[in-house]
Amino acid sequence: MNDLREQLKEAVASAFSQGRVRSFVCLERGFYPFATMPAILHSGSDADRVEIGLADAPLLAKYLLDMPKPAGIVVRSCDALGVSRLIRDRRVKREDLYIISISCPGVVDTAKIPMSMHRITALEKAGDALIVHTALGPTELPWSSVLLDRCLACVSGAASTDADVVLDDGRGKPPAPVDYSEIDEVEHMAPDERYAMWEKEFAKCIRCFACRNACPACSCRKCSLDLPEPEWLSRAVILPEQFMFHFTRAYHVAGRCVGCGECERACPVGLPLMKLNRKFTRDIETLFGVDDARIPRDVEVLGTFLPDDPEEFC
Amino acid sequence: MLHISKHNLLSLLTHASSSWQVFCPSKQGSTVNFGWFEGTVDTVAIPVNSCKGAFLPQTEELFTYRGTPETGLSLTGGFDGQKPVLIFFARPCDARALTLLDRVFLEGEYADDRYRSRRARSVVVTVGCKSPLDTCFCTAFGIGPDSKAGSDVFVYEDETSLYFEPLTEGGAGFVAAHLAYLAEGGTPVSVMEELRRAELPLAGRIWVEGMAEMLDSMFDHPVWEKMSARCRGCGACTYLCPTCYCFSVFDAPRGTHGKRYRSWDSCQFSDFMLMAGGHNPRPTRKERVRQRFMHKFNYGVKRQGDYLCVGCGRCIRACSVGLHAASALFDLKEAGR
Amino acid sequence: MKALLIPGLARIESVRDETAAGDVKTFTVQFLDEKDRFDYMPGQCAMLSVIGVGECMISITSSPTRDRMQFSVKKSGRVTSALHELEAGHTVGVRGPYGNGFAVNEWRNKRLLFIAGGIGLAPLRSAINYCLDNREDYGPIQIIYGARSPGDLCFKDEIFKNWPGFPETQVQVTVDKGDESWNGPQGFVPSFLKEIAPSPDNAVAVTCGPPIMIKFVLQALSELGFGDEQVVTTLELKMQCGVGKCGRCNIGHKYVCVDGPVFTLSQLRALPAEY
Structure with missing residues (x-):
């Protein structure tokens, strides 16, 4: 891991020194030493701040929108999908980007570390375990029990190959088997029961827009839900408007969701937003015969009409 | 001290809900949230949201109108006679935060009638914090796990029971109304001791002494640019903050009738100050992030006489990119050295 | 206790077009219910509602010495556009009064200089008529007013006929660009002001207009020797409540709705330049 970090720091520094980038988005040590947060660097001398991100690592793709170009970014495979999304949505140009991809063993969700272990002083990955250091001493937890939900559905922990620099230490998490069982559960609910679940x-x-603002597929310059006129979404935070908001968003990203789960991670009140998104992803896979609909492609299933599509276009 | 076995708490709350609107934490899906009592209560977790919504609902109707400006209008917007609010299991930080909101909504030339009517007869029952989280830093603001400011009843919790200590007339009234559920006996000395000793891991890192004065000269400091670079511009921190209170007022027309609402709003949203002509005094995240923290740590002190932060740590838990009151206080301190 | 955010209903008694382009209208209103009526001072504002569309803060352009409440409104956003659709006999909502207003009592016996651009004359008009109606309390009154074109001048009856008729009252009007009907001065207000070069002695200068005009008028006043305490301006920011609660219109720790909209230049200099 440290080796990878050293290589990464070097790669970031040389991107600046070779004049390849004017800015670089990566992770750095957060307020809590065991967590990381996004950092936008403007000089190679800042490269020492770069961290890999063992825990609570936010995804970075969307920062590219506002960064001075050419812009560099460090991506793990899930973030690489977000970058690809932005490129295909024509919000950034590939030639304006300098991508360093890294392999990823998964990222720890500190919220999954049991409460009894708070007062964390440090986190450490050791083989298939997470060692949680606290004032009371270290405790080992199984690695897979503390990963972010998105890692449990990981496309691949290997470093993405569509990159200017590929740094792979061979310790990337193997691809997760596709598991739609939680979607099956929702689909098998009686309509009333399902409605009651979503209602709850x-x-x-709280309509804080954390989900939208974190989403690499939500990159409109001006979101239609923010417009005062026409007012598609009332600012009243009342139940019918909540359905309107979440369904509009789910439909808008349908076919473009990369499955990164950053919306769900960003949601401060724990809404299971990926249940909606993954339902669409699976529908697209089954209805249109697409293999892994999370992966952005040049021809979008829902952006194309073919005579043999399952539904008439109307 | 009067106490109740934890097993009987639900019966007490059920009884209380016949004469009170009970606002309490309960498990909602994967999180514990404050909300109106619907038969369950969670006394362990610190809820993700604050209890401000009991007095300043996220959305409330100001009036219903019928007619049109052309044909004539009538407004109806009664606000009266609701049951008093019972906050059941605020934390000391929550109770203190209510006293800060009181300064905004009750003091000065214009008192807010709605807030006042909800708040006037309310009873705040606060439980001592035996297990502060990694995100708690209330001690930076002179609050602590056993602080009683803003509470009407203080509750000491041991393994099996909750001990009620009434602090105000309202609190005594609440306790008196539930004597049937409470037994006389003992003082939870060890719990009191535990609360006194409870340590907050962030306490050593957060410092607010002189912060307001220091910020007077930091409006144009480059630290705001650095801090705001990672902000995603959502409103999670402000909506979950127990002392953030900004709102907007808007109409929802439905043909020849409709409603006017007020709803929480967030200084972090890009259109918060956008004017009709297109001018925006806070056009980028830098100005908006600066506004949030200046409001908390400088403007609030000048206007309300105190920091508008209680160290509850909700913004720490809410923010997906680690931009929160604790990191801000830390970064500002470093920058202002 | 009075409901804080609920407007009283008022009937529009008349609507007058101020400008040739029709983008400024003056609404004279009368409360339907006497209990909603309120007293106010020059420079104070009210929240004006088009019920079903929304509210916005508008300065009261009438003087409290006159018997009808008036608002002059430039069409610029949703609410003001909706307001412009309304006619005499229609209903609006009004709540107020809000803000500090002008310190007209402190101006007694001083020379008053009013400098306005375009619709910026609306809040000053309240103070001008107030001072004219109490003429003996104030020193000489000089009004410098400008607009983009002759058609953009507001309150033409007053600036050309009514006000100049008062003793020791002078009205000087300029337009950025004249037309065939215009034989008065041409040029921007700040340079017009510098040409006129009023004396700062025992004077108060009150200015309102587009931000760019205010900026250069403040510079010009300073060059003419006006101290920061002698210069008064009004600010406008987005507002939702009008009563210092909604947290919107702050500049530093001051709220425009309750601490303003009237500020002296020395007060403004003590605040962050975020408006």
């Missing part, structure tokens, strides 16, 4: 979830929504 959406009632918690």
